[in-house]
Structures are given as C-alpha cells and as structure tokens.
Amino acid sequence: MRGTSRTSLEDIAKIIGVSTATISRCINSPHKVAEPTRKRIQKAVEDLGYMPHFGGRALARNRTNTIGAIIPTMDNAMFAGGLQAFQDVLSSSGVTLLVGSSNYDPNQEFEQIRALLSQGADGLMLIGEERPAKTRKFLDQHSIPHVLAWCYSDASASAVVGFDNRKSGRAIAEHVINQGHTKLAVIAGIRHGNDRAENRVKGIEDAIEANPSSILLGIAEAKYSFESAATALEYLLNSPTRPTAIICGSDVLAVGALLRTHSLGIKVPDELSITGFDDITLAQVTSPRLTTVRIPQKEMGRQAANVLLNILAEGQKPGQLNRIELETTIIDRGTLARL
Amino acid sequence: MRGTSRTSLEDIAKIIGVSTATISRCINSPHKVAEPTRKRIQKAVEDLGYMPHFGGRALARNRTNTIGAIIPTMDNAMFAGGLQAFQDVLSSSGVTLLVGSSNYDPNQEFEQIRALLSQGADGLMLIGEERPAKTRKFLDQHSIPHVLAWCYSDASASAVVGFDNRKSGRAIAEHVINQGHTKLAVIAGIRHGNDRAENRVKGIEDAIEANPSSILLGIAEAKYSFESAATALEYLLNSPTRPTAIICGSDVLAVGALLRTHSLGIKVPDELSITGFDDITLAQVTSPRLTTVRIPQKEMGRQAANVLLNILAEGQKPGQLNRIELETTIIDRGTLARL
C-alpha cells in the first residue's frame, strides 16, 4: 500500500500538453525532441521528481539493463572486492547490479537465479563451475547470458573469467615443498558442491605426487569460520607424525588455524608453517602476517563485467573473448618457514 | 538481444487450453483452482521452466515485493553481517533484496536511491541519518517507506533501527579514561556527510568535557584504509605531548594504526593504547587483539527488516515500533592498558 501513487508519463504529458511519446523520447533520446519542448519537459520531470516505471519499461523494451550476480556469501571479504569492481564497470555502462547470495548452497543458488531473472536480469555472474544438472539445464534452456568467475577451465561451455584453482593449489604446495617441507597437511573448505575448494586440494595433491619426497599427512575439511578451522588444525596436529606445514584452502581457514596456534603456544612459522589462499585483508593483519596466494579479485570483477556486457551487446557468438584466464601470485609473508 | 524470447503466460495457456487468468491464479493463489487443472498447469510450468515476468507483474500489481538497501561500501566487512541478516529476514518473507553502494558519497547515494526505486523497490534501508536536503526531499515527496540503520536519534522523522553513535563514542572514551588515561587522541573517519563518524567524535568530546582531568590532544581524520590510518597515527604521535591512548572511529582505522605501531616498534598496549569501533572480524585477529565497541550488526539487520516489512504491510502509521534503539557493548581485549 504505497502512499501517493507514482507520477507517470501520462501525468506529465497532461501537465505540459504533449503526448507521452514525446516525453518518452525526450528521456531516451533527447535529440529527437525540439529544444523548447525539451526544456519544458525536462523542467517538469525535474520538478516532479519523475522516475520511469521500471516494469513498464521492461515490458516495452524487453530488456532491463540490469544484471545479476550471485555470490556464495557476503559475510566475509572474499568476494566483496571483486563484486565492487564488477559493479563499477557496470554502472559506468548504465547497468544496474542485483546481488544475491547463496550461502554455498546449490539450491539457494538456483532460487536466486530464478529470482534475479524473474526480476528481469539480462545476464548473470556466477561463482565457480560446478552446479547441479538442474541448474545447468535451466540456464541452458533459457539461454541465459552468463559468466562464471573465480574459476577457469578450458572445458567450460560458459564464458568464464578467473584463475585455475588447481594450478594455483599446485603452485602454493610446490612453493611450500621448495622451502624444504615434506610433511604436509591441508585444511580445505567444504568441497562438496564447491569446485574451487575441490580443485585447490587437487592441485596440492598434484604437487605432492610430483615430489615423491613429500607426503600428505591429512586433509581436514572445515567451514569458513575461525572456530571450525581451529578444530581442524588440532585434528591434524594430533596425527602420529606431525606436519611441518599446513596449507589452507582460504585465508579465513589459515587465520583460524593461526589463531589457535597462538593459544596452543605453537610458534609460527618456527614450529609450524601455515599458508592461506585469497589474500584478503585479514592476511595482512595477523602476526606474523600470512603467506598466501593472491587472487586477482578486482581484475576478475572488471573483466567479468566486460565479458558479460559484450555478450549482451553482441549476442552469444562463441567468440574467443569469452574465456579469460588470470594468474594468481604467491605472496610471501611471515608464516612459511624455510627448513 | 536475448536468444529465445521468454515463455509467457499466454504460451502456457495455449498449450494446456485454459485462459491466462487461470494460470495466473494457479500461481498466486492455487486454492482458487480446481485440483486437476492445477496439476496440469503446475506440470507445464515446471516443464517449461516458466518464470513470471517481473515487469508485467509489477505493472499489474503496483508493487514488487522487492526492497532496496544502500550501504556506503561493500569493500570491508562493516556492513556485510547486518546486510546478511537483513536479507535473511526478507527472503523468509518472500521479499527480494536489491543492494547498492554509495562509496560514502551523498550524490551516489541519491543516484542509487533513484535507481533502486526505479527498479521498483517498495521500500529502502539506508545507513545513517545525515543526507542532503535534496535527498530528504525526494524521499519525502514520493513518500518512500524507508528505515535508517546504524544510527539512532529521537529526533529523526524516519523509522530508525540502530544505536546512538554519540552515546557509544562517549562510552568507549569514558572507559579509556577510567583505565587511567588522560592524554587522548582520536583517529576519526571522514566526518563530512557521515553522521556516524561525526557523532562518535562528539561522544568522545562529551566524555572528555565531563572529565576535566583528561585532555584531547588531537583529532585526525582518515579514510577507511590502513595506510591512511597509519599516517594519521604518525601525525598524532608527533604532537608535542604524546597521547597515551588513541581512540579510533572504526576497527579498520584502529588496525591500520596498530599495524604501524608494529613497524614503528611501539609496544601496544604498554607504550600506547588503541581502541577500535565496530568489532569486525579484523579485531579478533591482530596481536594483541583489539579492544573495541561491538555494534549489534545482525540484530540491526534483522530488526530493520522487520520494521520495514511492517511499514510496508500496514502503511506509514506513526506508530511507536518504528524507532528501535539497540545497545553497543565494549569488548575488552588487549590493546587498552590500565595505567
């Protein structure tokens, strides 16, 4: 029950005595309207604080200039930077961004997709590759323009802008091994339904396989919370042979583990090395500061936006621009010891 | 240029041989439709992956079941938690949330407000009280249902769910003073156009005025970045008499300052005390962990959602439920010394 009903084109039309068509044109392509009329219309629009009705417009144009993004969570900084960059590019193209979050739950993601599309999103940005057949079918059936971010694979049928989680997982593990560590353990995010978490671990395993001197003592899965990572750490520490380095699937996990080492009186990195993944703000703040893998958040956001805008503008040509791989870099700070 | 044009009610209607009205009813109030018809319709809807067109619906109903929130930034965790809670409540009422961010810029906020409303938002959640007359007039003129969060004042004409920044500023300052500090300094956020930052400082000043033994050696404003806070710290440290405690307007600022003390070789809290504000994740992670003011983020988000839903449901009664004050609490950790 909205108070005053909104002012419509028709209202303005009556007031200044022109047709709604003219006003519409004045708003959308001012040059098609004669100077004096334009002035009058613009004044009226300004005075009345007129806003075009989105629904009406969407109906008439059959597009909304809106695109949607669904991220797993807003709760930590993981996606914020990328999203911000995404948004910036979009809004400088006059496109509005709708954001939904899925709580890492494929069903919620599906619902959000429906919701956003139903809201009129012309296209979508999604995180990661893996999703249920149902979801994929849906995207396909409606041929929804979309781009995947935070992941990269040559296989993907969709446009994708991101980095290869497996490769990066391998890189950090090799880096650890190169520092002389042989007894490794992993704290991973929940892998089920999360290809990023999954692939990072695979990469780590790749590295270990390739370096026979090194051995993987254990993998513990943890939710993205300090507490849960801390528990995982203790679990790993209790294995018969103690690892010298713990590779974590995200900074949140690494920090959770690190915090627990403090209370356990374990010296990092002297007695135990810990690495993170993502390079969020948190990583710069701990003592010692966290050695981690930096992912090109901003860049991903920006490029993803461009790719999507492109697709929207030109239609779904299976062009080559729709697949962009970015690189991650290892940031050496203080939690990885050279043995 | 969307590939396949979307399926419409009419399409389904043709396929199963009923009128669009029936289908519409079947979707919106299933009980009004006879069992067998309903089944058939539901199947078709499912099979075709039909989604109602938002625009059409908005037009016909004159409401969208969508509400908008505009926060200053997505970039740090400041608002994420509250927003998440806000979203949770909304979606359990079948309302979609649209999020915009303003970069702490009143003009961008205004544009976002227009954008969200134009998108059909039935109501808004905004952060803080202070905004240009233009914006206030706009909200008023269109009688936009809205709720303000992250602030509280009895004076506000709008619905408001939050805490009194001034009171909280005073509380933390008094706490510092009670620990025996007399030489204080402040690192504040940019106060211009930001009543939260402004009021926190005012509160601190209140406390100092009320305790004549204490003295305010300086106030430095800083953007919400580590770097900028670090610079502010050095500036304050260079004053002729050195403060024993620095009260910061936010955790980001406090952490930025704290980090600089590390590189400066200043021992916190032995040589210098630092307090934060907000109690974001960051605060638990530094060494020593940050003494700060916890704000009831989740609670604010939840209540703000309820208030807004209420207003939307019942119209703008100037009832008393529209003004909720929550309390902040001081979290004592390791950066405040007892002198």
Place this chain on the structure above:
DNA sequence: ACTTATTATGTAAGCGCTTGCATTTAACTA
C-alpha cells in the same frame, strides 16, 4: 425437478512505457 448457493473458469480492461507509422509543421527549392 427446479431454484439457489457455490465453485471454477473465462473475458477483458488496464498497469506505464516504447516505437513504427501517420500526420502536422516548418524550412527550403525551383
């Protein structure tokens, strides 16, 4: 069997906007 509720469906008007086409008006040309 015949009226009277009740329930299920269809009809059609409109929500506010855009846009192809028709019309008017103004500006030139010859």
Place this chain on the structure above:
DNA sequence: TAGTTAAATGCAAGCGCTTACATAATAAGT
C-alpha cells in the same frame, strides 16, 4: 507560389500480468 523534404509530434498497439466481473458448471436444498 507550389512542390518537395526534413523535423517534430501524435496515435495507437502491444509488452506480460492481475483482477473485477460475467458466465458456466456443479452441488445442495426444497
């Protein structure tokens, strides 16, 4: 001055949906 062209505006259809109202089908009451 009549004839042609270009520019500015109006007309009206239609985008997909909801909903009051009308109608048809069914069940209930006498």
